[in-house]
């Protein structure tokens with residue numbers, strides 16, 4: 001299949017929007033930028049489109065999709081009810097990087113979107129290009145991250161293009177995703193709410209709006225992940241990655257570091273062996289925002305750099321702010337961790 005590219009970094013043309021709308025109406029797939037990661041979009045009311053999403057990604061069909069909207073008015077079509085508490089959270093964080101799992105009103109969306117569940121995850125993205133497209137198209141758009149299943153999520157046009165060129169009708173080239181990690185997924189079908197997948201919106205931020213509304217232990221219900229997607233192997237680059245924690249001094253020059261990369265905060269560059277590849281992760285040990293923003297790009301870069309055979313990536317210890325970052329990094333590293341002293 002020939003994949004069309006629409007360039008929308010500097011200018012969004014009416015003609016491009018109309019073409020994209022036509023593709024969605026024809027149940028074709030279009031990759032769109034969002035502030036978390038690029039999404040592989042298809043019309044959530046079309047069984048054909050949703051089937052194509054699973055095929056294009058090579059994704060297991062029991063893993064439900066997030067539906068993307070541009071206006072709260074769309075919710076009434078496919079959600080049973082939105083409680084005043086959830087409405088308050090939506091007003092606080094939408095448009096933005098949080099998805100809410102709500103009770104499904106059956107009949108409007110195609111069944112395949114939810115993988116047979118009676119709940120539905122919904123998000124209203126804030127990325128100006130993604131948002132403009134959703135407004136223009138005015139359909140609920142199902143969109144998982146625009147990567148092949150098991151690969152790191154795309155935060156740049158090129159990542160999505162490398163994985164999906166030839167497999168989708170089109171890809172929109174927008175800017176690099178501002179947040180860089182997938183949205184927080186909050187299960188609102190029970191109270192207190194539960195974080196099914198950590199993201200930029202933390203428990204603490206949610207509880208600033210609604211005190212004591214989020215369960216302490218995140219992610220599990222009856223010992224199983226709430227979000228079916230959390231049980232799969234995920235986010236792994238081909239280059240072996242190890243998490244590096246407790247880096248409190250210079251790494252000894254005791255072996256051949258030539259083909260090894262260290263992605264650590266800029267302030268710690270002086271501790272990294274000179275022969276190795278230093279990759280700036282963020283400014284300093286407090287700079288979570290840049291670390292989130294850069295992590296997936298670094299994972300992609302490792303695979304495209306032939307000089308690098310393995311990598312150490314900095315692990316943060318601030319549990320609540322770093323939860324989303326560490327959740328993705330630990331998976332990328334297959335749970336391999338070393339401390340600075342062990343090198």
Ligand code: TXA
Pocket residue numbers: 034036037038039040063064065066099101114117119120121123143144145146181182183185196197226227228229230
């Ligand atoms: O930031 C994001 O959320 C991105 C962008 C494109 O919006 N999308 C994304 O979608 O990450 P995806 O499909 O890669 O991840 C969706 C996650 C999966 O872990 C899935 O299992 C979970 O949300 N999920 C979706 N619907 C659910 C439901 N009804 N109940 C429980 N988990 C659900």
Ligand code: MG
Pocket residue numbers: 144145153
């Ligand atoms: Mg994904």
